[in-house]
Amino acid sequence: METKVSSLKKEVIIGDTQPTVIIGERINPAGKKKLAEALKAGDLEIVRSEALAQVQAGADILDVNVGTFGVDEVALLPRAVQAVMDTVDVPLCIDSNNPAALEAAIKIYKGKPLVNSVTGEERSLKRVLPLVKEYKAAVVGLVQDDEGIPKDAQRRVSIAHKIVERAEAAGIPREDVVIDCLAFAVGADTNSGLAVLEAIQRIKAELGVNMTLGASNISFGLPDRELLNNAFAAMVIAAGITCLITDAAKVRPAIIAADLVLGRDKHARRYIEAYRQRQRQQIVE
Amino acid sequence: METKVSSLKKEVIIGDTQPTVIIGERINPAGKKKLAEALKAGDLEIVRSEALAQVQAGADILDVNVGTFGVDEVALLPRAVQAVMDTVDVPLCIDSNNPAALEAAIKIYKGKPLVNSVTGEERSLKRVLPLVKEYKAAVVGLVQDDEGIPKDAQRRVSIAHKIVERAEAAGIPREDVVIDCLAFAVGADTNSGLAVLEAIQRIKAELGVNMTLGASNISFGLPDRELLNNAFAAMVIAAGITCLITDAAKVRPAIIAADLVLGRDKHARRYIEAYRQRQRQQIVE
Numbered sequence: 001m002e003t004k005v006s007s008l009k010k011e012v013i014i015g016d017t018q019p020t021v022i023i024g025e026r027i028n029p030a031g032k033k034k035l036a037e038a039l040k041a042g043d044l045e046i047v048r049s050e051a052l053a054q055v056q057a058g059a060d061i062l063d064v065n066v067g068t069f070g071v072d073e074v075a076l077l078p079r080a081v082q083a084v085m086d087t088v089d090v091p092l093c094i095d096s097n098n099p100a101a102l103e104a105a106i107k108i109y110k111g112k113p114l115v116n117s118v119t120g121e122e123r124s125l126k127r128v129l130p131l132v133k134e135y136k137a138a139v140v141g142l143v144q145d146d147e148g149i150p151k152d153a154q155r156r157v158s159i160a161h162k163i164v165e166r167a168e169a170a171g172i173p174r175e176d177v178v179i180d181c182l183a184f185a186v187g188a189d190t191n192s193g194l195a196v197l198e199a200i201q202r203i204k205a206e207l208g209v210n211m212t213l214g215a216s217n218i219s220f221g222l223p224d225r226e227l228l229n230n231a232f233a234a235m236v237i238a239a240g241i242t243c244l245i246t247d248a249a250k251v252r253p254a255i256i257a258a259d260l261v262l263g264r265d266k267h268a269r270r271y272i273e274a275y276r277q278r279q280r281q282q283i284v285e
Numbered sequence: 286m287e288t289k290v291s292s293l294k295k296e297v298i299i300g301d302t303q304p305t306v307i308i309g310e311r312i313n314p315a316g317k318k319k320l321a322e323a324l325k326a327g328d329l330e331i332v333r334s335e336a337l338a339q340v341q342a343g344a345d346i347l348d349v350n351v352g353t354f355g356v357d358e359v360a361l362l363p364r365a366v367q368a369v370m371d372t373v374d375v376p377l378c379i380d381s382n383n384p385a386a387l388e389a390a391i392k393i394y395k396g397k398p399l400v401n402s403v404t405g406e407e408r409s410l411k412r413v414l415p416l417v418k419e420y421k422a423a424v425v426g427l428v429q430d431d432e433g434i435p436k437d438a439q440r441r442v443s444i445a446h447k448i449v450e451r452a453e454a455a456g457i458p459r460e461d462v463v464i465d466c467l468a469f470a471v472g473a474d475t476n477s478g479l480a481v482l483e484a485i486q487r488i489k490a491e492l493g494v495n496m497t498l499g500a501s502n503i504s505f506g507l508p509d510r511e512l513l514n515n516a517f518a519a520m521v522i523a524a525g526i527t528c529l530i531t532d533a534a535k536v537r538p539a540i541i542a543a544d545l546v547l548g549r550d551k552h553a554r555r556y557i558e559a560y561r562q563r564q565r566q567q568i569v570e
Contacts, residue, residue, distance in 0.1 A: 190548050191548045224560050227539065
């Protein structure tokens with residue numbers, strides 16, 4: 001199954017015969033004090049520089065999230081999306097839990113965006129799915145619902161079914177729904193990695209949809225986060241994840257290695273090219 | 286299913302509720318000119334120092350292979366096994382494609398060894414299985430047969446079935462058979478990683494046996510081998526591999542990260558301890 005998103009001139013295809021798509025996570029003020037302060041002041045300079053840096057580091061799509069205390073997202077999200085569109089030509093993942101902000105940003109977006117996100121909560125389904133339908137967008141479906149965030153695989157799978165069914169009922173084709181299985185810190189809950197892996201495998205088998213995941217939460221609170229994030233990325237890609245929300249500069253080499261193992265990199269061309277690129281950067285630095 | 290092997294005083298359990306077992310690969314002259322020369326001269330000093338270094342680096346079991354042109358394995362393998370037993374107290378994986386050398390080494394081994402290996406070839410099954418039975422050893426079953434080395438998943442699975450059936454018919458319990466699915470360079474054959482992953486998943490589902498793999502072949506001929514080996518290790522462990530033949534010093538961190546994701550490391554204790562150990566070593570160096 002293929003999910004197609006686009007910027008003005010560029011299309012990115014998410015699918016399990018494609019290389020894993022990287023959604024750059026860095027335009028998001030969560031845990032980034034400097035970016036949060038700049039956004040509160042309406043300053044989009046960091047947004048522009050992060051956009052450029054992430055695309056140079058190999059991000060295929062950029063997530064744009066400006067949600068932080070003291071920011072009017074309805075006003076600022078479209079401005080941030082416009083700033084990123086003016087800086088780089090890659091499809092965007094428009095990210096907010098405020099539907100009015102999503103709508104304002106989708107309206108001015110040129111191309112087919114990924115809308116991040118709808119959840120299994122009634123309020124979210126009713127408000128976000130019509131938007132996605134109206135603007136012919138693709139949407140990330142987060143597996144949480146009115147009963148909260150799931151710990152086990154079974155609830156993740158059930159909520160994924162619900163989101164896909166409701167999307168289809170709203171006239172959104174299944175290929176435009178990308179399920180996010182929600183990964184949590186394995187240091188806090190020993191079974192959280194296993195639950196996510198099981199959910200991914202079952203959702204792939206039962207629904208066949210594309211899936212994404214924030215690949216950095218898993219290591220929260222632990223040392224040597226890159227080691228754990230890299231191992232986790234390889235494992236979830238093998239399980240069925242087709243795009244990852246992550247830091248391209250850090251996790252891309254491991255993702256390309258996983259794609260190579262999975263037969264998605266003929267003659268190891270991307271792997272060798274990425275290696276040469278890292279070598280050149282080391283010489284420059 | 287649990288495979289138990291032992292040295293004089295130490296038992297190691299291979300099983301999917303256990304941390305992944307690391308079989309140290311470095312006592313093997315393939316591609317190691319200095320070790321090959323020493324073995325030809327009957328000098329076991331490198332064997333002893335490699336034994337010590339690998340156990341310090343976290344190897345749970347040590348593979349002992351002295352096969353190289355110009356070496357009489359029947360004479361030298363028992364001597365090497367004795368030298369390793371005199372140096373470290375971990376179970377050994379006695380490795381030769383010469384059954385007479387295997388027998389000579391098993392005879393003097395104290396404990397329950399892992400015999401590496403039997404294959405699906407008639408000659409091998411007939412000669413090696415009775416040895417394994419007689420000495421109550423465990424055995425690695427390589428998925429190759431009289432028709433050669435398999436490229437696809439299906440033949441690997443068929444040969445695994447054959448080896449397990451023949452072992453059971455010879456009176457060896459299934460838990461004492463550890464299947465090696467054989468990984469080959471993904472740079473030479475784009476599908477080789479995928480074929481191995483599929484074989485692992487099917488053999489786990491159909492036979493339930495423990496499985497091992499040489500985790501370094503996959504990257505042969507490619508740059509940045511550690512990156513690829515680490516990603517591959519995480520993926521095969523998630524697929525069902527319960528012990529890896531590898532370089533403990535290089536791949537152990539990624540293996541421990543994979544175990545953590547799979548819920549085999551409560552409160553991340555091993556992960557954090559391994560991190561601290563690496564920190565201490567960096568201070569010493």
